[in-house]
Amino acid sequence: MPHDDDLNRAAWERCNHLVQSWLINSVSDSIAQTIVFCDTALEVWLDLKERFFKIDRIRIANMRSSINNLKQGAKSVLDYFTEMKSLWEKLSSHRPIPNCSCIHPCRCVASRVAKTLMNEDQIVQFLTGLNDQFLVHGYPNVNKPSPHANTACQEDSENGAMSSSGSGASASSPSAGFSQ
Numbered sequence: 001m002p003h004d005d006d007l008n009r010a011a012w013e014r015c016n017h018l019v020q021s022w023l024i025n026s027v028s029d030s031i032a033q034t035i036v037f038c039d040t041a042l043e044v045w046l047d048l049k050e051r052f053f054k055i056d057r058i059r060i061a062n063m064r065s066s067i068n069n070l071k072q073g074a075k076s077v078l079d080y081f082t083e084m085k086s087l088w089e090k091l092s093s094h095r096p097i098p099n100c101s102c103i104h105p106c107r108c109v110a111s112r113v114a115k116t117l118m119n120e121d122q123i124v125q126f127l128t129g130l131n132d133q134f135l136v137h138g139y140p141n142v143n144k145p146s147p148h149a150n151t152a153c154q155e156d157s158e159n160g161a162m163s164s165s166g167s168g169a170s171a172s173s174p175s176a177g178f179s180q
């Protein structure tokens with residue numbers, strides 16, 4: 001916080017007030033009542049962080065286990081994919097992949113590699129939960145370059161593998177997208 005006689009003080013106070021009201025307006029009334037007397041946005045932030053960090057860890061662990069336990073079962077491939085994708089999105093909103101902080105241009109490929117690995121994990125997870133009829137050789141070939149999970153699902157759909165109650169004949173090559 002700048003000193004009282006600092007020229008930036010007024011601007012700082014405006015910003016602080018703005019951020020503080022964003023924070024207060026983003027939480028429920030009962031939580032807002034407990035942070036409304038904090039002096040700065042930073043204090044509010046640290047207070048909330050301390051309170052919710054542990055809860056968030058538990059939530060992340062729960063999301064991971066939901067993802068691991070999700071199976072296609074009686075769902076169509078599309079419904080199964082949609083459900084899994086929404087879990088992935090929830091998980092990555094709680095634990096996003098860190099962004100590269102290299103000064104432009106990026107020399108490390110860390111975030112690109114992390115995204116590729118995450119994408120591969122997602123594809124394997126998706127295929128693992130698919131009903132057996134969609135797996136040709138028992139397990140997908142994941143050593144070759146993988147397309148995006150979206151593409152994988154789309155190709156499944158185009159191959160006519162949309163229905164979980166299909167005869168199985170239509171599931172000729174669900175892993176086609178993974179083994180080009």
Ligand SMILES: [Zn+2]
Binds near residue numbers: 102109111
């Ligand atoms: Zn970088």
